[in-house]
Amino acid sequence: MIRDDYLTIGQLAERSGVATSALRFYETKGLIASLRTNGNQRRYLPSMLRRIALIQVAQSVGFTLEEIIHELSGLPMSKTATKRDWDRVARKWQKDLDRKMEKIQSLKDNLSGCIGCGCLSMKKCHLFNPDDELHEQGQKAVHPRYCYQH
Structure with missing residues (x-):
C-alpha cells in the first residue's frame, strides 16, 4: 500500500536536486527503489532522499558508481537505514577516502x-x-x- 508521504518522481527530483532521468538511472542500477501505483507511476519512500544525497556526495569525492552500488547494496531499501547502517558505510568509506x-x-x-x-x-x-x-x-x-x- 502506498502511503500519503510517498513522493512522486517529480517531487523526489525537486527535493533532491537530481534530474528525473538520473533518478530512473539510479533505479535501474538498484541504488534507489520505487513502488508502482495502479497507474504504473513511481512512488518513492522519503528515505530515498538520504540515499540520493549519499550517492551525490560519494560521486563528488571520487567514488565510482560501482563502489557506491556495492556499499548501498547492504542498506535496506524498503525502510529508513539505521544509524548503525550508516556508520558501517561511513567506516568503510573513511578507509577508502584515506587511500x-x-x-x-x-x-x-x-x-x-x-x-x-x-x-x-x-x-x-x-x-x-x-x-x-x-x-x-x-x-x-x-x-x-x-x-x-x-
Missing part, C-alpha cells in the same frame, strides 16, 4: 616534477608506478635518454 587522499597528496607532491620531466616514465614515475612493478616487467613509457629526471 584516495594519499594518492591525491602523492599526485600533488610529484606533479610538477612529472610535468617538468614530460615522460611519465613507467620505470621511475612515482605516480603511475609507485612500487616499480612495470619496471620489473621490463616496461617503460619512454626511453630513459629522453627523460630529464633519470
Whole structure:
C-alpha cells in the first residue's frame, strides 16, 4: 500500500536536486527503489532522499558508481537505514577516502616534477608506478635518454 508521504518522481527530483532521468538511472542500477501505483507511476519512500544525497556526495569525492552500488547494496531499501547502517558505510568509506587522499597528496607532491620531466616514465614515475612493478616487467613509457629526471 502506498502511503500519503510517498513522493512522486517529480517531487523526489525537486527535493533532491537530481534530474528525473538520473533518478530512473539510479533505479535501474538498484541504488534507489520505487513502488508502482495502479497507474504504473513511481512512488518513492522519503528515505530515498538520504540515499540520493549519499550517492551525490560519494560521486563528488571520487567514488565510482560501482563502489557506491556495492556499499548501498547492504542498506535496506524498503525502510529508513539505521544509524548503525550508516556508520558501517561511513567506516568503510573513511578507509577508502584515506587511500584516495594519499594518492591525491602523492599526485600533488610529484606533479610538477612529472610535468617538468614530460615522460611519465613507467620505470621511475612515482605516480603511475609507485612500487616499480612495470619496471620489473621490463616496461617503460619512454626511453630513459629522453627523460630529464633519470
